[in-house]
Structure formats: structure tokens, C-alpha cells
Amino acid sequence: MRRVLLQLDPDPQPASFDAIVALDAGAEVVLPYGGVTPENVVPLVHGAIFTRGPQQLHHTAIFIGGSDVSQAEAIAQVVQNTFFGPMRVSVLLDPNGANTTAAAAVWCVARHLSPPGPVLVLGATGPVGSRCVRLLAQASYQVKVGSREQSRAQAVVEQVLLHHAQAKLQPVQTSQPDALRQALQESQAILAAGAAGVQLLTQAQWEQSSARVLVDLNAVPPVGIQGIDPQDKATSRGEGICYGALGVGGIKMKIHRAAIAQLFEQNDLWLDAEEVYQLAQRVLAPQSG
Numbered sequence: 001m002r003r004v005l006l007q008l009d010p011d012p013q014p015a016s017f018d019a020i021v022a023l024d025a026g027a028e029v030v031l032p033y034g035g036v037t038p039e040n041v042v043p044l045v046h047g048a049i050f051t052r053g054p055q056q057l058h059h060t061a062i063f064i065g066g067s068d069v070s071q072a073e074a075i076a077q078v079v080q081n082t083f084f085g086p087m088r089v090s091v092l093l094d095p096n097g098a099n100t101t102a103a104a105a106v107w108c109v110a111r112h113l114s115p116p117g118p119v120l121v122l123g124a125t126g127p128v129g130s131r132c133v134r135l136l137a138q139a140s141y142q143v144k145v146g147s148r149e150q151s152r153a154q155a156v157v158e159q160v161l162l163h164h165a166q167a168k169l170q171p172v173q174t175s176q177p178d179a180l181r182q183a184l185q186e187s188q189a190i191l192a193a194g195a196a197g198v199q200l201l202t203q204a205q206w207e208q209s210s211a212r213v214l215v216d217l218n219a220v221p222p223v224g225i226q227g228i229d230p231q232d233k234a235t236s237r238g239e240g241i242c243y244g245a246l247g248v249g250g251i252k253m254k255i256h257r258a259a260i261a262q263l264f265e266q267n268d269l270w271l272d273a274e275e276v277y278q279l280a281q282r283v284l285a286p287q288s289g
């Protein structure tokens, strides 16, 4: 029986990237659907769960992607509600690559910062940054949640507290130089998850900070943290250990492929940010950076 992946994408044109990764990761047939909405997804789910017997349903799985994270999450909710009893298939959520990218970025921080210390996340309000905050919080890191606007940082803090009530989170308005300087002084790691092509930190700023681990997810010049090369992967620069966007990207791809492969091992997995990070910890050997 062939391993079939339904690729559900809210965008009009489903992402070829996600289809190719799925095929490389062991899916034998990928069925890409674009323009998927919470209103039209139920028949697709019924097609997935009613075509094979419960013992064979691990040969079918669902990937939910697309560029609109909140739309993908709304679709995921309907998918989950459509399953019942043994009539379910495993699901991976990775809209905007946010879960696999955040898992890779947090894994890079964690391998150099254990026991957990304070981490400043810049651009923490985007889909990737907010998941980084979530995963760091779950792993008991103190997280400084950076945004140009205090209210946006505060909104992420409140959202993450819904998932992890004990999280130690502090909003930081990075457009206020004093607030940024203090956060840099108090952080042992900096994770920059700002928009593509936006520099968030100069080299002088991070060299004068207390941070010894630097992770930048922006590959588009200028990069997010000046002085980091996109190819950096545990590269020493001054007193910092640096990861650039392409260095993290290779780790992200390993996680993405492993997550797809795992979908076909059983029919009841639900892989969202936290589960993807757990998987990353299992599949990435400590020395593989």
C-alpha cells in the first residue's frame, strides 16, 4: 500500500517546496490541494480516513502548510474535529515553515546554552519568532520577547502563557534604545527572527552584549545580525558561537524530513511546534550541528 500525503494549503497554489520535501522524506504520492479553507476541508479529510481500514491508515497522512499561519491553524482545528475514534491519520502542521524552522533555531540555542539561561528573541511577533518563544518557554528558558512595539510583544507573551502558564517571559520594546541595551546585557543568547532583509542588530551591539550564542534566521541581505554569515553553523566569531540562516536551514530540512517520515509510522500523531521540537531533539545527534 503506497504512502499517500495530502498536502493542504490555504494559498491558491500549493507550495512545490512542501511537496518535494515530502517526496524526499518517503511519501510515495503527494496530493497537493490549494485554496483549502475550514469550510471546504472536511471532504478531503473524509477521503483520507474512509479509503483505508483503520489498520492501514498509517499509510495516509496530512500536511498543513501555506503562508497564512492563522488560516492553517483554523484548517487544522477542523481537521482534528473531523477525526473520530480510530478514523484518523497523522498530521504535521508547518505553515510558513514556522514549526520546523523554530525547532531548528531553538535546538541551536539549546545545544550551547544548558542549563537554560536568558534568551532575547528579536522579531518575536512573526510566525517563526513567536514559536521560538513558545519552544524556549517550554524548555524553561527565560525569554525576552522583542518587538518594535511594546503592545505586540505583550500580545505574544500573553499568547505563549496560554500554552505554558509557568513561562518566564518579558516583553521588550526594541525600538527603545535603553530597553534594547538592557535586554542585550541580560541575555546569554540572541535569536533573531526578523523579517527577510531587515538588520535588527549591528555587530558592535552584539559584541558589547552578554550573549555568547547568536542565531539569525534572515538570509536576505542585509542579514538580521550584522557580522554573521548565512552559512555559519556553530561558527566562532569573537566570543560568540554563530548560526546563520542557511546553517539553520540545513538543520530545519533534517527536522522537516524526519517529521514527514514519522507521520507514516502510526495514524494518530499530531505534530505541532512542541512535538516537532521533541522530534528534533531525538533525531539530531548532539554532535551533528
Ligand SMILES: NC(=O)c1ccc[n+]([C@@H]2O[C@H](COP(=O)([O-])OP(=O)(O)OC[C@H]3O[C@@H](n4cnc5c(N)ncnc54)[C@H](OP(=O)(O)O)[C@@H]3O)[C@@H](O)[C@H]2O)c1
Binding pocket: 096, 097, 098, 101, 123, 124, 125, 126, 127, 128, 129, 146, 147, 148, 149, 152, 153, 193, 194, 195, 196, 197, 198, 217, 218, 219, 245, 246, 248, 249, 250, 252
Ligand atoms: N532559515 C530557514 O530555514 C527559514 C525558514 C522560514 C523563515 N525563515 C526566516 O525567518 C525569519 C522570520 O520569518 P517570519 O515569517 O516569522 O518573519 P516576518 O513575519 O516577516 O517578520 C517577523 C517580524 O519582524 C519584524 N519586522 C518586520 N519588518 C521589520 C522592519 N522593517 N524593521 C524591524 N523589524 C521588522 C516584525 O516584528 P515587529 O513589528 O513586532 O517589530 C515581524 O513580526 C525571516 O527572516 C524568514 O526569511 C528562515
